[in-house]
Amino acid sequence: MPTVALPRDVAAAVVVSGLSTAMRAVAIGGTALTVVMSVDVVLSAGLDPLRAPIVAAPAVAVLLLAALLLMLPSRATATLYLAAGGVAAAASVVAVVALAEQGDDPFILNRVATALPLVGALGGSARSGVRWTLAALAVSYSALAVGWWAVGTPGPFGYGPLIVGVVSLTGFGLLAAVRYRAKQRVPEFLAVQRAVLIDERERELQRRAAAAVHDTVLADLAVIAMTVGTVDERMRDHILRDLDAIVRPTARRVSSSTAVTAAPAPLADALLELADHYRWTGVSVQLSGAEELTAEVPAPVVDALVGATRAALDNVAAHAGTGQAELVVGQRDDAIVLLVVDAGVGFDPDAVGADRLGLRESIDGRIRTVGGSVRIWSGDEGTTVMMRVPLGARDE
Incomplete structure (x- = not known):
């Protein structure tokens, strides 16, 4: 059975959407591990166990935001993910330093911020993925800076968000480059195919028209040529019917906008x-x-x-x-x-x-x-x- 081959634009959008979905799923998995790590840091340091839920709260918030973005990808949810995620990343720095007493371990400090560059693309556009990733990187490091400012002492930022952002930018950049090269180098076979289809249909119409003319007009002209005197009423009606049979398909062909909906x-x-x-x-x-x-x-x-x-x-x-x-x-x-x-x-x-x-x-x-x-x-x-x-x- 014939199947539908997706156009290049649709196929590219499907690939970009698949990559974005995978990135958001990784963000969910990563923040879930961050929740476990936050609790483990507090308990391993022998601190009050009641501090653990507070330290883990920013990661839980980003986990829920990532799940929302995965289920309902849109500009609104992506904006919410970055805005609320930035607040959570800043709060995470404060909680880790003040409650977990871990002010020198960037791996723990930037775990929440690292999930933000996994925001992905919207609308199946690779360029959209590049823009959202750059925005996420800016939000991530701004949030870390605000967190350290709230603590009152400067500390390490780490490279976690940057590494994730570079990987994301590389993926979306390659997809955008491949699509651009395909547009530049792949011939427009669809245009050629359409031209061939139209040409074949025109030839078929010409063949039918020639057959109709041969069977009607030429036959009528031959009768008129052999008729002596005026053409009688019966012959005139026959000629008019033949002419009408020739004109009607031509009118439908010219008035294509009405023929599409009216003709069966x-x-x-x-x-x-x-x-x-x-x-x-x-x-x-x-x-x-x-x-x-x-x-x-x-x-x-x-x-x-x-x-x-x-x-x-x-x-x-x-x-x-x-x-x-x-x-x-x-x-x-x-x-x-x-x-x-x-x-x-x-x-x-x-x-x-x-x-x-x-x-x-x-x-x-x-x-x-x-x-x-x-x-x-x-x-x-x-x-x-x-x-x-x-x-x-x-x-x-």
């Missing part, structure tokens, strides 16, 4: 018509996967997918700030999967107002009506809208 065309033809239509809106749409569609898609599903795709492409034309978009369609797990990808400025889907109906009704609402689902990835490197509708889904 297969999904592949409807998407090809839609992609061809957007040439005149300033957006070049690269379509792939349509030639591999073999399943019969119900008419309500075709209407919903084409309508939602048109709304997504309208958003690209109006807001993305780019003149190109990729449209990928295919069959996967007994469902139709359709992706609209652009490399524009991106946006925050959670920040879209309730009064803006483009995403909620024109895209998500249409797809949910036929039993499907919509997922959106958006960041500094573009936006991807993925629509998935199970085969056999019907309008309510």
Whole structure:
């Protein structure tokens, strides 16, 4: 069964998101060990055991923040993680020095601050990961400085946050460099494929048109040439019917914006018509996967997918700030999967107002009506809208 090959932008976003998830999981594991170490430091020094919960409290706070960030990665939770984590890192220095009496061991002093550079990236953007890591490094060492200032005596900062930050920056930097080189060196095969598909379809239309002309107009002209005198009413009606049969498909071909929704065309033809239509809106749409569609898609599903795709492409034309978009369609797990990808400025889907109906009704609402689902990835490197509708889904 044909499958959907993810575009380069989507594949890169998946890798970045996976790396970020792993980093946040490491932050959870590291802070959990810090909690245990804090308790052990107090008990090993023979101090009052009641001091242990206070010393471990900053690490517990960062542990909970890291878990929240792992479950709900967003700008809000990442900002909360760094802001509250910075306060916890400063408090940890004060607690370790004042209560655990460990003022000369940077390994213990900066354990909480070391977790902050593991904040990861947002929106699947490697550049986002670089920016958040740099911000986390600044917060980490600022928090350590504030902690020592609160204690009243200068002490060691250690290299823990710096080492973690450098490793994180290296990972995100390599991903950003690989994506940039891929964009520069990999040919745009999708553009070539789309051109071939359009050329093949045009040739098929020309062949059908030639056959229609041969069977109607040429035959009618031959009859007229052999007719002596005027053409009778019956022959005139026959010629008019033939002319109408020739004109009607041409009109549907020219008026592609209406044919996509009104004509009962297969999904592949409807998407090809839609992609061809957007040439005149300033957006070049690269379509792939349509030639591999073999399943019969119900008419309500075709209407919903084409309508939602048109709304997504309208958003690209109006807001993305780019003149190109990729449209990928295919069959996967007994469902139709359709992706609209652009490399524009991106946006925050959670920040879209309730009064803006483009995403909620024109895209998500249409797809949910036929039993499907919509997922959106958006960041500094573009936006991807993925629509998935199970085969056999019907309008309510």
